[in-house]
Amino acid sequence: MKTFIQGQIYKTYWDxxxxxxxxxxxxxxxxxxxxxxxRNSVGKSTLLRILSLSEPGDxxxxxxxxxxxxxxxxxxxxxxxxxxxxxxxLQFHQSLNKRFNLAFAKEKIFEFDIRRNIKIKNLSEGKKKxxxxxxxxxxxxxxxxxxxxxxxxxxxxxxxxxxxIINLYDEDKTFIIATHQIxxxxxxxxxxxxxxxxxxxxxxxxxxxxxxxxxxxxEFVKERMRL
Amino acid sequence: MxxxxxxxxxxxxxxxxISMLILLTFSFxxxxxxxxxxxxxxxxxxxxxxxxxVSISTFMFVSDSFTDYQFxxxxxxxxxxxxxxxxxxxxxxxxxxxxxxxxxxxxxxxFIFKINDPxxxxxxxxxxxxxxxxxxxxxxxxxxxxxxxxxxIYVFLILMIALRxxxxxxxxxxxxxxFNLVECVLVILLTHVLIRLTLYGLEQLIPILNxxxxxxxxxxxxxYPIYMINPLFIPSLxxxxxxxxxxxxxxxxxxxxxxxxxxxxxxxxxxxTVQK
Numbered sequence: 001m002k003t004f005i006q007g008q009i010y011k012t013y014w015d016x017x018x019x020x021x022x023x024x025x026x027x028x029x030x031x032x033x034x035x036x037x038x039r040n041s042v043g044k045s046t047l048l049r050i051l052s053l054s055e056p057g058d059x060x061x062x063x064x065x066x067x068x069x070x071x072x073x074x075x076x077x078x079x080x081x082x083x084x085x086x087x088x089x090l091q092f093h094q095s096l097n098k099r100f101n102l103a104f105a106k107e108k109i110f111e112f113d114i115r116r117n118i119k120i121k122n123l124s125e126g127k128k129k130x131x132x133x134x135x136x137x138x139x140x141x142x143x144x145x146x147x148x149x150x151x152x153x154x155x156x157x158x159x160x161x162x163x164x165i166i167n168l169y170d171e172d173k174t175f176i177i178a179t180h181q182i183x184x185x186x187x188x189x190x191x192x193x194x195x196x197x198x199x200x201x202x203x204x205x206x207x208x209x210x211x212x213x214x215x216x217x218x219e220f221v222k223e224r225m226r227l
Numbered sequence: 228m229x230x231x232x233x234x235x236x237x238x239x240x241x242x243x244x245i246s247m248l249i250l251l252t253f254s255f256x257x258x259x260x261x262x263x264x265x266x267x268x269x270x271x272x273x274x275x276x277x278x279x280x281v282s283i284s285t286f287m288f289v290s291d292s293f294t295d296y297q298f299x300x301x302x303x304x305x306x307x308x309x310x311x312x313x314x315x316x317x318x319x320x321x322x323x324x325x326x327x328x329x330x331x332x333x334x335x336x337x338f339i340f341k342i343n344d345p346x347x348x349x350x351x352x353x354x355x356x357x358x359x360x361x362x363x364x365x366x367x368x369x370x371x372x373x374x375x376x377x378x379x380i381y382v383f384l385i386l387m388i389a390l391r392x393x394x395x396x397x398x399x400x401x402x403x404x405x406f407n408l409v410e411c412v413l414v415i416l417l418t419h420v421l422i423r424l425t426l427y428g429l430e431q432l433i434p435i436l437n438x439x440x441x442x443x444x445x446x447x448x449x450x451y452p453i454y455m456i457n458p459l460f461i462p463s464l465x466x467x468x469x470x471x472x473x474x475x476x477x478x479x480x481x482x483x484x485x486x487x488x489x490x491x492x493x494x495x496x497x498x499x500t501v502q503k
Contacts, residue, residue, distance in 0.1 A: 069304050071302070072302060075298050077298075081238050081296070083238060088234060094230070095305070096300065096302075097303055097305075
């Protein structure tokens with residue numbers, strides 16, 4: 001099993017003198033599906049942005065053994081110009097990223113009942129989330145980082161989301177998913193990262209939790225977060 | 228890149244349409260084609276509209292780097308230089324579009340005037356106006372080209388300073404934003420001045436090089452000295468791609484691709500204050 005990312009994270013927003021991470025250890029291996037949990041405002045999104053190389057950490061203490069082009073990142077909100085239709089967004093991503101799989105994106109958009117000639121700003125929040133999710137998974141990458149993919153998405157689509165991940169998954173690919181809905185992903189995830197504070201990111205094997213602790217993952221995460 | 232250019236251009240459809248309608252309306256009401264002031268006013272109006280459209284386009288692209296629109300470019304495999312030039316070309320297109328539409332209206336009027344009263348047209352000062360191509364020698368057509376070129380040099384500089392400020396100067400985290408901005412402006416402009424002085428010095432040493440010749444100086448001097456006020460010397464245009472390239476390389480080297488979420492700085496109650 002290859003290690004994609006390893007090291008310590010330091011991140012301070014100097015505008016406000018706010019330290020989000022200070023020497024927190026992290027290790028991301030290939031072939032795993034990680035759930036990232038933690039309390040609100042603890043720095044989950046910052047962590048994902050740093051891991052996706054979308055935002056720089058403060059010190060070069062993180063070692064990336066993965067090319068930036070092999071990372072696909074889904075930010076919290078879908079971003080688009082106000083005039084954009086879904087077809088425009090597809091073209092936009094295709095022009096920007098050579099690894100964007102247009103056929104896959106079109107197929108999934110059809111599967112999720114999204115009309116391509118509709119303006120994105122007129123879509124519901126749920127559909128925007130789905131679109132953002134499809135855009136992220138349509139890039140041929142080794143590391144997929146998803147920030148809160150589930151809010152606003154109904155239970156059926158939720159199920160399809162998980163199926164998409166399972167279908168895409170292989171030993172070379174890794175998924176990191178930040179979510180508060182632990183139960184939804186418990187069945188597919190293999191590792192759990194709990195961001196406790198600026199110095200500690202705990203890492204647990206989900207299978208071990210199930211066998212050793214005899215409680216659900218959600219209960220376990222809640223307990224760890226309370227501590 | 229072609230797709231990207233069109234998709235970026237689509238953002239300005241409404242602005243271009245409104246500007247075109249304004250130009251058309253002004254040209255329609257400014258209809259006394261035998262009066263010199265008609266041409267003076269119309270030329271000034273075209274210049275104002277063009278500079279306005281170019282400024283809006285530049286502002287939109289610069290502000291994109293500070294708003295959520297930067298996410299759109301978050302994961303890309305195409306080089307940063309391509310994105311820079313796509314944006315620059317969109318601004319050039321917008322400026323040229325307004326210029327062509329405006330010049331078309333004003334030249335139609337001049338053409339009708341010339342056909343109806345060629346003598347009066349020739350003795351008037353109208354053929355000397357920058358945007359009027361009717362009655363000009365072909366070499367004099369360089370006048371509007373110089374005007375456009377000067378504007379686009381400024382656009383290029385503004386985009387470059389914004390790029391440097393956004394992605395490179397944020398590395399100096401302990402400095403204020405004002406200091407960073409001043410530093411960016413100084414670095415870019417002083418490089419320009421340095422190049423200009425070098426060229427001037429070289430010309431003094433070897434006059435045959437003729438490095439500081441504008442080629443169409445005489446035409447401009449005689450008719451429109453205002454266009455001679457060009458602090459950004461055209462031959463030193465060559466330095467801009469080099470400056471841009473070096474900036475982009477620096478950005479790449481420091482992994483500062485997109486420092487988004489500056490706005491989220493106040494969202495961390497668990498964090499501590501840094502002691503300097």
